[in-house]
Amino acid sequence: MSRLLDAPGRPAGSAPEPRRHRRAPAKGRTRTRRAPGRILAFAAALCALALAACAVPGVRHQLRASFTRLPSPYTELYFAGEPSLSHGEITAPVTLVAHGGSPGRYRLRTWVTTAGGRVTGSRTDTVAPRRTETPTTLTARLPAGGRAHKESGAFVVHVALVGQTQSLHFTLRGTP
Secondary structure, three states: OOHHHHOOOOOOOOOOOOOOOOOOOOOOOOOOOOOHHHHHHHHHHHHHHHHHHHOOHHHHHHHHHHHOOOOOOEEEEEEOOOOEEEOOEEEEEEEEEEEOOOOOOEEEEEEEEEOOOOEEEEEEEEEOOOOOOOOEEEEEEEEOOHHHHHHHOEEEEEEEEOOOOOEEEEEEEOOO
16 A cells, blocks of 8 residues: 555654644633632522521612612692682682602792783792691682782682692683
8 A cells, every 4th residue: 555545644654643732821811711619619609698698687678679669759739629719819729748758848839810910919838748648738818809800800820839840720710
């Protein structure tokens, strides 16, 4: 047989090529392959730490609060009844309900205008609900301004929470 058929790519009688080994990492680099035992030990330590942290009441509370949708506080404002005009005075019953958090003090501004926009009376009251979720009703009494009513034929009662965007208005039409 010829040399070419005996060993393709290698002369007859020569030693086999040495096996290739992985190169050592370059300076400053570490190997990326880790021992499975080290990873398992790290995972076990992490689980033990998480279980120990969950045993502390403060940590449990924070975890529960972070995964629970908590309601945001808001204030509800509405007319408790229909505003009315009687003997030259406008009476407007207004109810305020504080939801969530602790109730504070609210400033409630009430004013009356003619249909043309002229202010006939205004007042600002402080409302302090005793508890949350409990309606607090205030009845605002404002002068109507007799001559202004005869000119326009209607009044507009405005109510607003000072420092907030909530406001109400009610139009009194054809009142005597």
